Ligand SMILES: Nc1nc2c(ncn2[C@@H]2O[C@H](COP(=O)(O)OP(=O)(O)OP(=O)(O)O)[C@@H](O)[C@H]2O)c(=O)[nH]1
């Protein structure tokens with residue numbers, strides 16, 4: 001008999017598949033190859049799969065993967081030809097950001113947003129740990145929120161610790177599959193624990209000296225929360241944006257994408273070209289300077305030299 005279910009966790013060799021309310025531990029049948037994509041994991045959290053249960057064994061055997069709506073893929077290391085699929089079939093990404101303990105850098109935010117735009121996944125920016133904010137941090141938060149809200153990204157400022165605005169986050173979840181992402185230590189697992197009592201996902205203190213998280217969560221895992229599916233993920237340092245060509249990068253900046261048709265050249269990279277609408281807009285303050293500077297940093301990033309091949 002063929003069963004169908006959804007992968008909610010994978011530990012490398014085992015896949016935990018949720019089907020009709022129960023969780024079945026499964027293995028993969030033989031070797032799966034997904035259209036030439038060289039990934040370290042052919043099946044990921046969020047995949048809908050078919051599996052059979054062999055009576056003698058206690059485990060299931062996955063023998064078919066349903067077509068994916070999208071996939072969040074990350075290269076394991078910059079130079080690796082192999083990529084890792086973090087999660088698939090995502091409706092929305094929550095990017096958890098903290099201004100301190102640890103500090104999330106705007107370049108990281110923009111890299112993430114570009115990757116999400118590339119994968120066609122809407123992002124919500126959640127600023128956590130606002131209980132720790134000094135007057136200066138409060139001003140910075142207002143500024144950052146205005147930058148990203150002006151572009152069209154939804155922003156919510158919260159404190160998991162002090163229970164601030166958790167209800168606002170909860171309202172965004174219903175009926176959706178949501179990827180929870182962000183640096184290690186920003187409070188991803190803590191937020192899930194707060195949203196659903198009894199989950200008890202492991203969390204740990206941010207190192208006081210380095211102000212960095214301890215990479216507590218090591219596997220992506222999906223939980224049923226507030227009428228939706230939330231995927232807790234290990235903290236990330238960054239996304240290799242390795243399959244975007246330079247002249248296409250601005251397509252994934254919504255505020256630049258709206259204006260770039262007015263540039264003289266349709267393959268304008270908005271750097272050295274004459275009659276560039278984007279550069280004019282930066283000077284006029286219509287396109288935020290910080291975003292533009294981050295755009296330039298991403299353009300110049302040489303990890304991009306190893307693009308494309310892993311995705312073909
Ligand atoms: N002050 C304060 N601390 C918080 C808040 N939310 C979470 N923390 C703390 O931040 C630390 C890290 O939280 P985790 O939930 O483990 O962070 P994570 O993002 O899951 O980290 P990784 O699993 O390593 O990626 C814990 O000590 C939490 O108690 C908050 O709103 N305010």
Ligand SMILES: [Mg+2]
Pocket residue numbers: 188189190202203216217232233234235
């Ligand atoms: Mg965690």
Ligand SMILES: [Zn+2]
Pocket residue numbers: 260263264268269270271273275276277278279
């Ligand atoms: Zn231009």
